[in-house]
Amino acid sequence: MEKILVVGAGFMGSGIAQVSAHAGYQVHLVDISASIMEKALRNIRWSMEKLEEKGLLNDPAEKVLGRISLEEDLSCASRVDWVIEAVLEEEEVKRRIFRELDRVAPKETPLATNTSTIPVTRLAENTSRPERVLGLHFFGPVPLMGLVEVVKGEKTSQDVFARGIAFVRSLGKIPVQVKRDIPGFVMNRIFSAAFREAVDLVDQGIVTPEDVDVGMRLGYGWNAGPFEIADNAGLDTVARVGQTMKALGAGHLAPGSDLIERMVAKGHLGRKTRRGFYRYSPDGKRLPSA
Ligand SMILES: NC(=O)c1ccc[n+]([C@@H]2O[C@H](COP(=O)([O-])OP(=O)(O)OC[C@H]3O[C@@H](n4cnc5c(N)ncnc54)[C@H](O)[C@@H]3O)[C@@H](O)[C@H]2O)c1
Incomplete structure (x- = not known):
C-alpha cells in the first residue's frame, strides 16, 4: 500500500488525509500540536460517519480511519511515497518545511504543496529536487469538492506532473492542469x-x-x-x-x-x-x- 504524509492537520490537511485514506492509501498526518491532530481525527470521524450514513463509503469508516496514523514530527517522511504540505499560508513556514522534507524524504518522493497562492517554484527552490516539487491545490471541504489543480513549477518534470494527475484521479477527483506557475494559479x-x-x-x-x-x-x-x-x-x-x-x-x-x-x-x-x-x-x- 502506498504511503502518504500530510503536513498540517487543519481544514485542508485533515480533508486531504481523509480522502487519501478513503482511496486506500496509508496516511501519516502531522501538525504542531497533539490537540490539533486529535481534533482533526474527530472531524474526520464525524465526516466519515456522515458519508457512511449516506452510503457513500467503499469501506467501513473504522477501516478507513485505521489507515490514518498521527505523527509527532516529520521523521516519518523517510518512509513515504508522497508528501502533501498543507500548513498555514505563510511562505517562511512552508519554506522551512520544504527544507526539512527534502532532508528526510527519499530522493524519489514527490513533494506537493496545497498552497493557494505561492508559486510552486519558490518552494521548490528550498529543495535539492525541484523537478519533484509540484502543486496539488485541493478545494475545501476536500471530501465534498471534486476539483484539484495540479500545478507545474518551472522545474517540475513532466513525469512528476503526470504522476500528480494520476494521483488526483486515484482519489476520485478531477485534475485541472495548470501548466505555468503563477501566483494564485487559475481558479483562485x-x-x-x-x-x-x-x-x-x-x-x-x-x-x-x-x-x-x-x-x-x-x-x-x-x-x-x-x-x-x-x-x-x-x-x-x-x-x-x-x-x-x-x-x-x-x-x-x-x-x-x-x-x-x-x-x-x-x-x-x-x-x-x-x-x-x-x-x-x-x-x-x-x-x-x-
Ligand atoms: N481553506 C481553504 O479553503 C483552502 C483551499 C485551498 C488551499 N488552502 C491552503 O491550504 C493550506 C492550509 O489551509 P487551511 O485552510 O487548512 O488552514 P488551517 O489554519 O485550517 O490549517 C493550517 C494548519 O497548519 C498547521 N501548522 C502550522 N505550522 C505548522 C508546522 N510547522 N508543521 C505542521 N503543521 C503546521 C496549523 O497548526 C494548522 O492546523 C494553506 O496553504 C491554504 O492557503 C486552503
Missing part, C-alpha cells in the same frame, strides 16, 4: 477577481453578503456564493491569501478595502468561529440572518 485568480468586487461592494454598503450570494447562485448558477465560500474557507486564510497575492504582485486580485482584516481582528473567522459573514449554530448550521 478567477474567484479572487469576483470576490474582490463583492467585498468592496458590501463594504460600501451597496449590497448585503446574502444578496450577493443569492445573486451569484440564481444569476450565474454558482453552487455557493462568494461569501459562503469565504466563510467555509476561513477568513484568516482568505486574508492571508489576499496579503500573499499583494506581496507577489497580484494585488489587483486582492480586496481593495480592509473589511476582511477588520473581521479577522474581531475573531470573526467564518464557520470555524461560528461567525463570519453569516452566523452558525454549534452544530455548524447557518442561522437565519437578522
